[in-house]
Amino acid sequence: MFKLKIIYFLVIYTLRGTFRQRKVLERFQQRKWQRFRKKILSHSPFYRELAQQKADLADFPMMNKATFMANFDQINTLGIQREEAMQLALKAEVERDFSPELKGATVGLSTGTSGTRGLFLVSATERAQWTAMVLRRVVPIQFFKRQKVAFFLRANSNLYSSVQSASLEFRFFDIFQPIEKLLVALADFQPHILAAQPSILSAIAEAQLAGSVNIQPHLLISFAEVLNDADKQFIQKTFAVPLREVYQCTEGFLAVTCAHGTLHLNEDIAIFEKKYLDETRFIPIITDFTRSSQPIVRYELNDVLVEKKEPCPCGSCFTALERIEGREDDILVFPGAGGEMIRVFPDLICRVIARCAEDFRAYRLRQVGALELQLELESEDFQAVSSTISTALHRFLQEKGISGLSIQSIQGIAREAGAKLRRVERKIVSN
Ligand SMILES: [Zn+2]
Structure with a gap:
């Protein structure tokens, strides 16, 4: 049944083709929204009444992770209680077995920096839809001959590991395992397609260069973290094969790069409202038509x-x-001379650092009260490299009206196994 569903959705998505006109897309989205409102929202106690009275998306309340979790019991259409879902998710996490289901849905857990733990429910149909969508968008048609796909994931639901068919074989690599062990398993598997977050792709590329692993994938897929230019170039130079980017979070499959390397929002599966921060930067607010067990309506993301x-x-x-610039949480905030708060986007910091120094492998800048610069070096001269970067950062911040900051340099990056490596992050220290 599951495979049939995947094929069904694959046919639908292929027939749909490419949307070239905005007007046509908007009409399509409206049709989808109306259907979603009548067919899905009517089963959600949280939305039922509103869905009967109002047709306009603008009349629906905005959501974020905190309000979404607070109303978990009412929002989902399966009558699942937050407590029972949390218990199941935590148990799966501990036992590393993500197969148990609750009323036909698997339960996944997302941990964020903002403190609220997110729970997400995925039914078999949604899983099939997700798989078909990724295959259709990311894996080119000519790749459909018996492909082995290596998927590197942090603890998650069995959303990904379940895909196995005559033409595709997915293998799940648990990134909480030590990298040496993963490399042995990877060499043994010899994937055609390698899908992982950028920090893992980088680590595999480094191992390939060092000769400790030897694989020949045809296609690389990067997802989950933001892929920055330096990592992208390094990974591409090492493997010399196409690298596709998937922008995805627990709330959905949001964007993917096209053949021209441009990242496009998946606007045929969701409506994206845009909360602008300036002329080009925005925070997406999504309404996803493909989610039926846990409707996502006007949900404000953190990116x-x-x-x-x-x-x-x-x-x-x-x-x-x-x-993708990163999380809203990671925008650095400094007091200006007049007591006002000055916001600095992480991406700008990354560019300042990339411009001024070359002799380092990786860095991380954290705002934990003071600024802390962690550096992993290729050259021996930690003092010189760190002071070049500090000087450039001081100059850049001064231009923004921020002065009198101290930047503390630390050799080596504190990495947690399985955690995302964010280049620039802001940690709020609470007492
Ligand atoms: Zn394009």
């Missing part, structure tokens, strides 16, 4: 996206992105 102004040569009218 800052940068819109691309010129149309993409691929012809798709889906919003093109210049880049």
Whole structure:
């Protein structure tokens, strides 16, 4: 049944083709929204009444992770209680067995920096839809001959590991395992397609260069973390094969790069409202038509996206992105001279650092009260490299009206196994 569903959705998505005109897309989205409102929201106690009275999306309340979790019991359409779902998810996490289901849905757990733990429910149909969508968008048609796909994941639901068919074999690699062990398993598997977060792709590329692993994938897929230019170039140089980016979070499969390397929002599966921070930067607010067990309606994400102004040569009218800038949580905030708060986007910091120094492998800048610069070096001269970067950062921040800051440099990056490596992060220290 599951495989049939995947094929069914794959046919639908393939027939749908490319949307080239914004007007056509908007009409399509409206049709989808109305259907979603009548068919799905009517089963959600939280939305039922509103869905009967109002037709306009704008009349529905905004959501964020905190309000979404607070209303978990009422929002989901399966009558699942937050407590029982949390118990199941925590148990799966501890036992590393993500197969148990609750009323036909698997339960996944997302941990954020903002403190609220997110719970998400995924039914078999949604899983099939997700799989078909990824295959259709990311894996080119000619790749459909018996492909082995290596998927590196942090603890998650069995959403990904369940895909196995005559033409595709997915293997799940648990990133909480030591990297040496993963490399042995990877060499043994010899994947055609390698899908992992950028920090893992980088680590595998480093191992490939060092000769400690030898694989020949045809295609690389990067997801879960933001792929920065330096990592992208390093990974591509090492493997010399196409690298596709999937922008995805627990709330859904949001964007993917086209053949021209442009990241496009998946506007045929969701409506993206945009909360602008300036002319091009925005925070997406999504309404996802593909989620039926746990409706996502006007849900404000935590990411800052940068819109691309010129149309993409691929012809798709889906919003093109210049880049994903990172989480809103990671915008650095400094007091200005007049007591006002000055916000600095992480991406700008990354560019300052990339411009001024070359002799380092990785860095991380954290704002934990003072600024803390962690550096992993290729050269021996930690003092010189760190002071070059500190000077450049001081100059850059001064131009923004921020002065009198101290930057503390630390050799080596404190990494937690399985955790995302964020280049620039802001940690709120609470007492
Ligand atoms: Zn494009």
